[in-house]
Amino acid sequence: MTALHDKRSIWLRLHIDLPLLIALLLMMAGSITIVYSASGQDSAMVIRHVTRMAGAIIGMFVLAQIPPATLKRLVIPMYCFGLLMLVGVLLFGVSSKGAQRWLDLGITRFQPSELMKLAVPMMVAWYIGRNQLPPRPLHLIIGFAVVMLPTLLIKEQPDLGTSILIASSGVFVLFLSGLSWRLIGFLSSVVALAAWPFWHYGMHDYQKQRVLTFLDPESDPLGSGYHIIQSKIAIGSGGIEGKGWLQGTQSQLEFLPERHTDFIFSVLSEEFGLFGVCVLLSLYLFIIGRGLYIAVNAQDAFGKLLAGSLTLTFFVYIFVNIGMVSGLLPVVGVPLPLISYGGTSMVTLMAAFGIIMSIATDKRMLLK
Amino acid sequence: MLKRRPTIRDHSAEANLFARRAFVGFIFILALVAILLSNLYKIQVDDHQDYQTRSNDNRIKVIPIAPNRGLIYDRNGVLLAENKPVYNLEVIPEEVDDLTASLKSVSEIIEITEQQQADFLDDIKHTRRFKSQVLKARLNENEVAMFSVNQHKFPGFSIEARLARYYPFGDTLTHALGYVARLNRKELNKLEQQDEATNYRATHDIGKLGIEKYYEPMLHGKVGSQRVEVNNRGRIIRTLSMVPPQPGDDLVLTLDIGLQQIAQHALKDMRGAIVVLDAKDGGVLALYSNPSYDPNLFVHGISSKDYKALLNPDRPLINRTTQGRYAPASTIKPHMAILALEENIVQEETTMWDPGFFQIPNVEHRWRDWRRWGHGHVDVYKAIEESCDTYFYDVAYRMGITKISNFMARFGFGELSGIDIHEETTAILPSKEWKEARFKENWWRGDTISVGIGQGYWTATPIQIANATNILVNRGINHPPHLVQVAKKEDQITQLNNEEKPPVVLNNEDNWRIAIDAMHNTVKKSTGTAHRAFKGATYDPAGKTGTAQVVSIAQGERYDADALKERQRDNAIYVGFAPFDSPQIVVSIVVENTGGGSSVGAPIARQLMDYYFAANPIQSTGDKAP
Numbered sequence: 001m002t003a004l005h006d007k008r009s010i011w012l013r014l015h016i017d018l019p020l021l022i023a024l025l026l027m028m029a030g031s032i033t034i035v036y037s038a039s040g041q042d043s044a045m046v047i048r049h050v051t052r053m054a055g056a057i058i059g060m061f062v063l064a065q066i067p068p069a070t071l072k073r074l075v076i077p078m079y080c081f082g083l084l085m086l087v088g089v090l091l092f093g094v095s096s097k098g099a100q101r102w103l104d105l106g107i108t109r110f111q112p113s114e115l116m117k118l119a120v121p122m123m124v125a126w127y128i129g130r131n132q133l134p135p136r137p138l139h140l141i142i143g144f145a146v147v148m149l150p151t152l153l154i155k156e157q158p159d160l161g162t163s164i165l166i167a168s169s170g171v172f173v174l175f176l177s178g179l180s181w182r183l184i185g186f187l188s189s190v191v192a193l194a195a196w197p198f199w200h201y202g203m204h205d206y207q208k209q210r211v212l213t214f215l216d217p218e219s220d221p222l223g224s225g226y227h228i229i230q231s232k233i234a235i236g237s238g239g240i241e242g243k244g245w246l247q248g249t250q251s252q253l254e255f256l257p258e259r260h261t262d263f264i265f266s267v268l269s270e271e272f273g274l275f276g277v278c279v280l281l282s283l284y285l286f287i288i289g290r291g292l293y294i295a296v297n298a299q300d301a302f303g304k305l306l307a308g309s310l311t312l313t314f315f316v317y318i319f320v321n322i323g324m325v326s327g328l329l330p331v332v333g334v335p336l337p338l339i340s341y342g343g344t345s346m347v348t349l350m351a352a353f354g355i356i357m358s359i360a361t362d363k364r365m366l367l368k
Numbered sequence: 369m370l371k372r373r374p375t376i377r378d379h380s381a382e383a384n385l386f387a388r389r390a391f392v393g394f395i396f397i398l399a400l401v402a403i404l405l406s407n408l409y410k411i412q413v414d415d416h417q418d419y420q421t422r423s424n425d426n427r428i429k430v431i432p433i434a435p436n437r438g439l440i441y442d443r444n445g446v447l448l449a450e451n452k453p454v455y456n457l458e459v460i461p462e463e464v465d466d467l468t469a470s471l472k473s474v475s476e477i478i479e480i481t482e483q484q485q486a487d488f489l490d491d492i493k494h495t496r497r498f499k500s501q502v503l504k505a506r507l508n509e510n511e512v513a514m515f516s517v518n519q520h521k522f523p524g525f526s527i528e529a530r531l532a533r534y535y536p537f538g539d540t541l542t543h544a545l546g547y548v549a550r551l552n553r554k555e556l557n558k559l560e561q562q563d564e565a566t567n568y569r570a571t572h573d574i575g576k577l578g579i580e581k582y583y584e585p586m587l588h589g590k591v592g593s594q595r596v597e598v599n600n601r602g603r604i605i606r607t608l609s610m611v612p613p614q615p616g617d618d619l620v621l622t623l624d625i626g627l628q629q630i631a632q633h634a635l636k637d638m639r640g641a642i643v644v645l646d647a648k649d650g651g652v653l654a655l656y657s658n659p660s661y662d663p664n665l666f667v668h669g670i671s672s673k674d675y676k677a678l679l680n681p682d683r684p685l686i687n688r689t690t691q692g693r694y695a696p697a698s699t700i701k702p703h704m705a706i707l708a709l710e711e712n713i714v715q716e717e718t719t720m721w722d723p724g725f726f727q728i729p730n731v732e733h734r735w736r737d738w739r740r741w742g743h744g745h746v747d748v749y750k751a752i753e754e755s756c757d758t759y760f761y762d763v764a765y766r767m768g769i770t771k772i773s774n775f776m777a778r779f780g781f782g783e784l785s786g787i788d789i790h791e792e793t794t795a796i797l798p799s800k801e802w803k804e805a806r807f808k809e810n811w812w813r814g815d816t817i818s819v820g821i822g823q824g825y826w827t828a829t830p831i832q833i834a835n836a837t838n839i840l841v842n843r844g845i846n847h848p849p850h851l852v853q854v855a856k857k858e859d860q861i862t863q864l865n866n867e868e869k870p871p872v873v874l875n876n877e878d879n880w881r882i883a884i885d886a887m888h889n890t891v892k893k894s895t896g897t898a899h900r901a902f903k904g905a906t907y908d909p910a911g912k913t914g915t916a917q918v919v920s921i922a923q924g925e926r927y928d929a930d931a932l933k934e935r936q937r938d939n940a941i942y943v944g945f946a947p948f949d950s951p952q953i954v955v956s957i958v959v960e961n962t963g964g965g966s967s968v969g970a971p972i973a974r975q976l977m978d979y980y981f982a983a984n985p986i987q988s989t990g991d992k993a994p
Contacts, residue, residue, distance in 0.1 A: 133382045176393065178385045233426065236411045236419025249427045253599040274412045281401055288397060292390045296383075304386045308393070315397050322404050326411060 015064040015361040017294065023287045024060075024353060027338040028053050030280070035341045037246050038260040038267040045260070045341070052343040056350035063354025068303050068362050071355065072126055078115070079123040079146075085112035086153040093157070113162045114348045116150045118355070121169040121309040129301035134178030143174055158204055161320070161334040168316045172309040177301075211330045227257045231325045235269040242273030260341040262333055265325045280339075284318050287311075294360040303359040310352045317349075428608065429598050434570035435589030436531060438616030440545060440579065442625040443651075443853070449545055449580070452534040454668075455507045455527050457515060458500040461492050462601070463524030470522055471503075477518055478511045480504050500528065505668050533573060533580075533667050537625060539660040540632050543687040544623060544652070544851055546578020546789065547663035567591045570613075576666065578687075578789045579619065579851055586855055589616035617862075620854040622651025630979045631656040634972040640940075640959035641688035643834040643849075644976055647951035649866065650838060650847030652787065654976070655831075657688035690785070690792040693827040694958050697914035698755045698965070699943045700776070700822040700833075702840060702883040705748050707775045708763040709879040716882055719747045726761035728813060735761045735817050738915065752886035753896045755913060757821050764820025769811055772819060773799035778872045779836035781828055786848040788865065795832060798825035823917060834956030837943040841910075841951040843880040844872040887912050888948040898944070901970030907981045911944030911973060913965030937961040942969025946977050953980050 011018045032050060039045040089112055124143050128135050135143065147170025155163040175184070199208070234250035243249065248270035250256045259267055268276050291311030298304040317337040323329035335345045411419065440449035457478065464470050471485055480503065488503045503525075507515070512527055519525070533548045535541065551574045559565045568574070570591055575581035592613030596604045631642040635658040644654035661684045665674050678684055686692065708714045724742030725734040737743065737757040743750065751759035764772060777783065782797025796802065798819060800811040818824030828836075831849055839846050850865035874880065888910040890896040897913040916939040940959040945951040955973045962968045 132377050133385055172393075176386060176389045178389060230426075232411060233419050233422045235408065236415050237423035239412055239416045239420070249597070250423055253427050253597065253605060255426050255600045269408070269412065274408060277408055277412070278405075281405065285397075285401065289394065292394055296387045296390050301382060301386075304383075308386070308390055312393055312397070315400075319400050319404065322408075326404070326407055328404070328407055 012361055014061075015357055016061075017290070017357045017360040020287065020290050020294075020353065020357065020360070023283060023290065024338065024350070027283055027287070030283075031339045033245065034264055034268050034271075034339060035260050037248065037271060038251055038264055039341070040252065040254075041246065049341055052346055055343075056346045059347055060350040060354035060357070063351050064357040064361070066355075066358055068299070068306075068359055071122065071306075071358070072302060075119070075122050075126040078119045082112055082116045082119045083150060083153070086116065086150055088112070090153065090156060111344055113150075113154045113157070113159060113166070114344050116154070116166055117162070117169065117313075117348050118310075118351060120147060120150055120166050121173055121306055121313065122355075124170045124173040125302050125305035125309060128173060128177045129305050133301060134180065135174070140174060140179065140183075143170070147171065147174075155202075158207070159333070160207055161332045164320065164332065165313060165316055165334065169309050169313040172312040173305045176295075176305050176308045176312075207330075227263070227331060228325075228327050230255050230257065231263055231266040232327050234263075234266040235326055238270040238273045238276075240274045242269070242271050242276055245271050247271060262321065262335055262340065263325050264340050265322055265336050268339070284315075288315055291356055294356055298359050299362050303362065307356045307359045310356055314349070314352070427597050427599075429596055429602070429604075431594045431596055431604075432566075432570035433592040433594055433610075433613045434572070435591060435613035436615040437533065437548070437573075438583075438587040438589065438855075439618045440587075441618065441620045442623050442628075443621060443653075444624065444626075445620075446625045448535070448537060448541055448621065448623075448625065450534050450536065451531040453529040454505065454532045455512050455529055456502045457504040457507055457511075458526055458528045459488070459492075459503050460500050460524045460526075465523075470525070474503075474515075474522055474525060477514050478504065478507070500526075506532075530572075535663045535667075537628075538662045538664060540625070540628055540656070541623075542578070542660045542663045543657040543689060543791075544578055544621075544628075544655045544789070545663065546580040546582075546791075547576055547666045548573040548580050549576050549666045550669060573667065577663075577791065579621070582788050582790055583617075583619060583852065583855075587616040587619065590614040617855040617857045619852050620856065621851050622646060622649075622653060622853045623655065623851060624653045624980075624983075626983065627654040627976060627979055628656055630654075630976055631972075632658070632660070634975050635959065638959050638962055638968075639682055639688070640957070640962075641692050641830040642972065642976070643689050643830045643956045644980070645834050645838050645849055645954040645956075647838055647841055647945060647954050648847075650835075650849050651853055651865075652849050652851045653953060653980070655689050655851065657686070657692070659684040661685070687789075687791045688958070689830045690787060690789065692829055692958065693793060693795045694830070694833075694939055694941065694960075695824075695826060695916040696781075696822040696828040696833050696836075697916035697939075697941050698757075698821060699912050699914040699941050699956075700781075700826075700828075700836070701752050701755060701760055702887055702912055703776065703779060703836060704760050704763065704772070704820060704822075705752055705886065706840070706874065706879045706883050707767060707772065709748065709882060710775075710875055711767055711771060713763050713766050714748055716748060719745045720759060720762060722746050722756055722758040724758070726758045726765070726817065728765065728817070731814070733814065748882060749886045749889060752883070752912065753889045753893055755890075755897050760820040761817045762820075764816050765813070767816075769798065769800060769816045769819060772816070773797060773802075776836075779839050780832055780846075780848075781826075781836060785829070785831045785835050786850075786869075787831055788850050788852055792831070793829060795827040795829050796825060797828075822914065830956045830958050833941070833943055833958075834954055837912075837945065837956060838954045839872055840880070840883060841945045841954060843877065843884075844874065846871050884910060884948060887945075891944075897966040898942070898970040898973075901966065901974045905946075905974065905977070907946045907977065907986055908948050909944055909946035909973075909977060910948035911942060911970065913970060914941030914943070915939070915964045915966075916941055918961065934961055938963050940965045940968035942966075942973050944970070944973040944977070946981070947986055952984065952986070953977065 032046060035049050036046045123146050127146060128139060128143050131139060147167060151163045151167040154166060230250060234248065234256050237250065246252065248267055250270050251259050251267040256263055256266055268280065288311055291307060295304050295307035295311060298307055314337055317334055320329060320332055320334040321336045324331050335342055337349050436451055439447060442448055461467060474480065484504055488501060491501050507527065515527055535545060535547065550572060551568065555574055556565065559568050567590060575584040575587065580587065590613060592611050594610045595608040597606050597608055598604055627644055631654045635642065638658060640658050642654055642656045643652065646653055659682050661678055722737060722742040722744060724740050725736045727734055742758065743754055743756045746756045746759045750756065776797055783794050784792050803809055803811050815824060819826050835849050846869040848869055852864050855862045855864055891898045891902045891909050891911050893899060898911045902909050918936050918939060940962045942957045942965045945954040955976050957969045957972050959968050
């Protein structure tokens, strides 16, 4: 009993939640395997990927050491700094692929929207968590404003994927804080009604095109429907058992677009089949379950709301990405979390898990 | 409880509320995962077959492989048509960054005309951008070398070797072999109708003329295919399986290239035609029409300048051996003699008096003999040996056109010889019916007179004249002329064209002997018209000269070669065979506008026969052996 307690205490002292860490490391091992295949066995790319992973793990470890109380003090400066940077991006940002998302800091390029993925749920969780739950209407309105301000700024870049992720992270805090079901019902109807004017005035042509193509991808097989069609062919031809690692013809012969980034799920489905998909989803569900468990057992409202929101947002990544590549949702640039190649999303996600671990181990430190 | 706001936070109520919300959230997530999974199940399990097929369609392409065209050899195995690698400068447009700039700098190394550049730019509009397109065909060695050292400067440009037809003997064989050239839309439509389009999917060229056209189905072969895996840009990654193409059959001709070259040299720059047949089987030993042209010009697309040059008044594009229509003139006198003997118009020993002209009783018009003072007493032998016109005016007049027409038709006049090239005309064997159909006029008795000496309305091609002579010297046995004797596919050898046509049977078989003896005398006797040309020959030839009038000479006028325009001078004609008692070869020669058959035609026959018998010594027969 004491031996077990002692053993756990090593991880506790390191502020690491072991089950979560193991699941994350398994995820990353899977990611390396699939990126190697999706990149066309490009070792240099895999080495870059692994390097970033290492950086992300270190980042997670560092954030896990910061107690939630310290985070609370950093919330307002982080949020305000983030907002300022978003405005800066719109004014002086660097363009890439038709969108202004980057701020050139001379030494490195910085993507403020990534910072906001953490700052927004932290800000809302802190603001709502200050008062008794469920929140009062005024707090809800202010909380909502806190969410929408950066969301709209990011949508202007334009980056629909990130703005959806940030909006949902904030909305999840409100939901978890006990937003009444009647209000949820009312707001859902308002959103549904607002969809019409949004379609006409709120969306860029390329976004509309994605939605239209999504509704009938075969209508434009060589144009914007090409991605979806090739992705579905990859997934479907994988069958139950898959074609085998490095044997996916859709990916190896480059019929599949964005293989190592947004469409990496199709590579996995093609090479490892429905079986591989189930393994991946199980691992994801374990991570989410663990995250929610941590949230429920968190010390205070801020911790609960933040850990809960970050965990639910993690699922938004999964749902939007898999829904997109399998033709359930329009093409929105959201990577498959922890699997897709690409440093930024990996670092942000691991930072979020660092915060979750900090929340998880905070209580236990007190108990000790 | 809600109304009374607690001043102290109720942590356990908050915890419960949060736990319920987290639980609802997790259930919601499970529901969404179920939706994702059911959709993936539909794609990966229910629709797996469909997507599997589409995945294969994406990556597997079937590429046709052109078969190698069959080769053509002469009777001694000399290669007459071969497939030679040619080097083309080709471009894959998608691999070139700036096409205009690259074209400009490439043309500084290799000369590429503006026309070629324009054609190329036009071509690439109609093809996929990863497909190789010819920029310049047939580079010479120097150009290949010049480009090769600079290749690194031009990504997307490469030199490709392809097989193209080549005719090493050039213009010597054009009218017999024909040529291949780029397959055009019309031919493609025809192939589609014949269900052959698939077989030509990888083929660039098709036979356009001569043997190349006639034997196209045998020469072409069967298309092969290659199943390859391609990437999204259509580039071949690897070959999955391959069905090799079946090369076309090789053809062995009856033609003797040596003899063909003699024929070409003999005609020099004279317009004319030479046909040499193997008397034993009708195989064509030589078939030459002058002037000729280089068939290789057509293989890679002839320039309009070169083509215009071929449209000159000498008409090199016409195959005179099978399309040239000439009055057969005196060369048909032996046939006419046989008919007269068969019809008992004359007997072997019958003589008549030739005053130098013929007149129909009570008609003033005189049909003159070529010898103005006549031949005196003439029998059938002398009539042939000295080519007496009056004798044949008389017998023709007495036999009438219908008998002549029917008899000559049995020797192949007025119909296609059946030689295995498509470029052939029937020429004209006149008859009452023909004249009525052609001119809506009755046949006059006078029309028959000049037919008796192979003139008037009568025209024949050199191949018909050769064939008719061949039937005569074989005493009625009819081996139709043909160019191809054997088709070879790997080890399998197929004999072609060895069928006989129904023979010409006479009531009195001895009449053959009379005509053949008379043709023998034409050469042997010092009074014979071909005597001089064959003096000292090591073999025993026979023949018949002919001189065909091209324009009619008015009554009372004399033919004066110097006074006539070149194109109006007589055609020289000669038919001959040897050895007379056991014929091995038959020649038929027409030389346009050069005058007499004995002075121009017979010497050419001598050259051909000398060459032939030097290469093929006479097979000794029983009576000649010591």
